[in-house]
Amino acid sequence: MKKLNITIVGGGSTYTAAMLKTICDYKDKLPIRKLALYDIDEKRQERVGKFAEILIKERYPEIETFIYTTDKKEAFEDVDFALMQIRSGGLKMREKDEKIPLKHQAVGQETCGAGGFAYGIRTIPDFIELVNDIRKYSPNAWIINYSNPAAIVAEATKRVFPDDKRLINICDMPIAMMEAFSTVLGTTRQKLSPRYFGLNHFGWFTALYDETGKDRLPEIYSFLKEKEILPSESEMLDQSWQDTFKQLAVMVRDIDGYIPNTYMQYYLYPTKIVEKSNPNYTRANEVMDGREKRVFSMLDEIIEKGTIEGSPIQNGVHGDYIIELVTSIINNENKIFLIITENKGAIENISSDAMVEIPCLVNANGVEPLRVGPIPTFYKGLIEAQLAYEKLTVDAYFNNSYNDALQALVLNRTIVDTPKAKAILNDLIEANEGHWPTLKRNTKDSL
Numbered sequence: 001m002k003k004l005n006i007t008i009v010g011g012g013s014t015y016t017a018a019m020l021k022t023i024c025d026y027k028d029k030l031p032i033r034k035l036a037l038y039d040i041d042e043k044r045q046e047r048v049g050k051f052a053e054i055l056i057k058e059r060y061p062e063i064e065t066f067i068y069t070t071d072k073k074e075a076f077e078d079v080d081f082a083l084m085q086i087r088s089g090g091l092k093m094r095e096k097d098e099k100i101p102l103k104h105q106a107v108g109q110e111t112c113g114a115g116g117f118a119y120g121i122r123t124i125p126d127f128i129e130l131v132n133d134i135r136k137y138s139p140n141a142w143i144i145n146y147s148n149p150a151a152i153v154a155e156a157t158k159r160v161f162p163d164d165k166r167l168i169n170i171c172d173m174p175i176a177m178m179e180a181f182s183t184v185l186g187t188t189r190q191k192l193s194p195r196y197f198g199l200n201h202f203g204w205f206t207a208l209y210d211e212t213g214k215d216r217l218p219e220i221y222s223f224l225k226e227k228e229i230l231p232s233e234s235e236m237l238d239q240s241w242q243d244t245f246k247q248l249a250v251m252v253r254d255i256d257g258y259i260p261n262t263y264m265q266y267y268l269y270p271t272k273i274v275e276k277s278n279p280n281y282t283r284a285n286e287v288m289d290g291r292e293k294r295v296f297s298m299l300d301e302i303i304e305k306g307t308i309e310g311s312p313i314q315n316g317v318h319g320d321y322i323i324e325l326v327t328s329i330i331n332n333e334n335k336i337f338l339i340i341t342e343n344k345g346a347i348e349n350i351s352s353d354a355m356v357e358i359p360c361l362v363n364a365n366g367v368e369p370l371r372v373g374p375i376p377t378f379y380k381g382l383i384e385a386q387l388a389y390e391k392l393t394v395d396a397y398f399n400n401s402y403n404d405a406l407q408a409l410v411l412n413r414t415i416v417d418t419p420k421a422k423a424i425l426n427d428l429i430e431a432n433e434g435h436w437p438t439l440k441r442n443t444k445d446s447l
């Protein structure tokens with residue numbers, strides 16, 4: 001098999017170490033010639049890079065070249081796979097995305113509501129620039145995107161690179177849910193095949209087939225009606241993730257229907273979420289005080305000892321999923337993955353240009369969506385409003401339009417109220433100076 005060149009874009013991420021560990025575990029299925037880390041934050045990436053040198057020497061010495069760099073040419077030349085996990089503005093801006101809406105009694109979340117909106121407008125230009133750079137040096141590379149807010153990134157890149165079949169957007173939330181479900185079912189996630197529809201961070205499971213073809217979702221459904229399912233994922237030990245999974249059971253008990261993605265809590269229970277949130281200490285703080293410190297001190301310790309032996313490094317669902325996807329492409333495995341892709345009739349009664357999250361076959365030719373068919377009114381209504389929000393957010397960026405931005409926020413279920421939307425938008429504009437384009441106000445806005 002041809003040996004691959006892989007670049008991780010966002011090499012300084014807290015997720016990179018676990019992803020590298022997965023790469024080593026998969027070495028028989030994933031032959032690598034060159035592995036590169038790329039980041040704009042040299043200092044942060046260096047700690048991951050020094051750790052990676054030790055890991056690769058001990059666990060995957062067959063990799064001929066390993067580099068970590070801030071140079072695009074070095075990172076993007078002759079690449080087969082670019083794995084994208086950037087965070088525009090870093091965790092410091094995530095903190096603002098979460099805290100500003102909360103100040104106005106609106107949900108403050110990384111990817112949902114006004115927080116996701118702010119993060120989206122920041123990410124679009126950075127992401128487009130990176131895709132252009134990668135395409136310049138490696139026109140045929142597969143670009144696998146994990147960067148958030150994936151819904152907004154997917155809508156924006158669809159507009160700029162409409163014919164790019166090698167740009168694939170994915171999310172691990174349904175996969176983390178499946179990990180938890182598989183524990184309840186006494187099986188493993190890899191033996192389960194999901195049926196699911198929606199938008200990114202806005203969808204529902206409709207079936208979960210095991211290796212015999214039996215749908216096991218009804219068992220999960222009955223279980224959730226009685227008990228809670230907690231995350232079994234090592235990356236989700238923090239209290240906020242435990243609470244999120246507890247809310248899944250509440251959602252299933254309140255409204256009969258399909259099993260929602262955990263992110264639906266922000267849209268279906270916005271009042272409760274705001275009441276439970278601490279406006280002075282959000283998930284960004286939890287991550288900066290928790291995962292970020294944990295991961296980087298572990299890396300520093302490994303670097304000091306010069307070996308990964310005895311270190312608590314674990315795989316995570318985040319890295320596992322992306323590597324499973326890569327192997328399905330290179331080995332033409334035709335496995336089913338949930339992918340954010342252009343609808344084109346898969347969900348029959350949703351517009352054909354929507355970027356939907358649905359099961360797809362993944363093989364050497366890329367992504368082939370499975371048909372979902374028509375969806376019931378409740379889901380259709382929710383999805384269409386959210387879709388309009390997503391499109392208007394991307395419109396706001398490309399048109400530099402204050403009015404598009406305001407319409408987006410008014411449409412978002414976590415906001416709704418126009419004066420509230422306006423107040424949040426004005427604060428976000430101030431906080432994102434230097435990150436956002438200038439949004440032009442037209443006469444309607446000043447009325």
Ligand code: G6P
Nearest residue numbers: 111148171172173174176283287
């Ligand atoms: C899930 C989602 C990701 C999101 C992450 C946030 O994995 O699918 O899109 O970025 O959660 O996790 P964090 O632990 O950073 O809050």
Ligand code: MN
Nearest residue numbers: 150171172173
């Ligand atoms: Mn996600």
